[in-house]
Amino acid sequence: MSNLINISEAASLALHGLVFIAKNQPSRINVKVLAEELNASQTHLAKVFQKLGKANLVRSLRGPAGGFELNKPAEDITFLEIYEIIDGEIILGDCPLGKNHCVFKSCIFDNELNRISQDIYETFSKMKLSEFS
Amino acid sequence: MSNLINISEAASLALHGLVFIAKNQPSRINVKVLAEELNASQTHLAKVFQKLGKANLVRSLRGPAGGFELNKPAEDITFLEIYEIIDGEIILGDCPLGKNHCVFKSCIFDNELNRISQDIYETFSKMKLSEFS
DNA sequence: GCTATTTAGGTACTTAAATTCCTAAATAAG
């Protein structure tokens, strides 16, 4: 079984978790509760949100009554931004598979695959957290 | 750095290798030559073609002058078929991330991501080996 | 037939990514 769009479990957790937090604004939400709500691994979710915090997408507060909350308006947070923080920067190059060298003089998959890559990129950049909250 | 479309190195080898073979029909091509042509790992390529052979997409002949050749017309081989042999079957379900359970009652990414998944699926099923040979 | 070549297929190794575990640091509440 395979997934056509390349989204890691971590990025999926980030996406779903942030939507949930956006929905529940302005309350702070801690990882334990969020993991229960998302039916997800608490430790993994914690790591993911650590990254989101480092990237200043969310702010965190430790201790009792601590947790995470959005660090900017939901309408200013795109899926592209979230995706790139977790899974790494997207580079839309000549090769849709991200290779530097290819035997074939011009990329044989160029037309089809680059169109799709472009489409995904644009779609991600248009999807805002606010649409779901 | 991240790749938006989920295609493994192995599937990429299969795709490129088969295009090369299709281009050079009706000659048989052996793994050593193919690896040189594709600038790829010979052992990995061998394993990939073993799979393609088992799936009857190519037929093989051992011994000197041996190698691989297409087992059916290039216009009857789609990228979807190749992709699924190597990376596994694609299931276009409700969840674009292939999960069984989701907290959100209806998939919040449904509209956008399923449209893209569908698009990739259809594009792959329309891309035939013969287009490149 | 003998030999060299080439695929088949199992096993083992390597590497990178994903995930979990554990301890430290912060902080709210009593």
Next chain:
DNA sequence: CTTATTTAGGAATTTAAGTACCTAAATAGC
């Protein structure tokens, strides 16, 4: 100020993909 709670961050583990290695089986050419 003490305790319980919660995030931070490093280390360790797990998993999956890719790669290498080795022996067996097939076969073409001499």
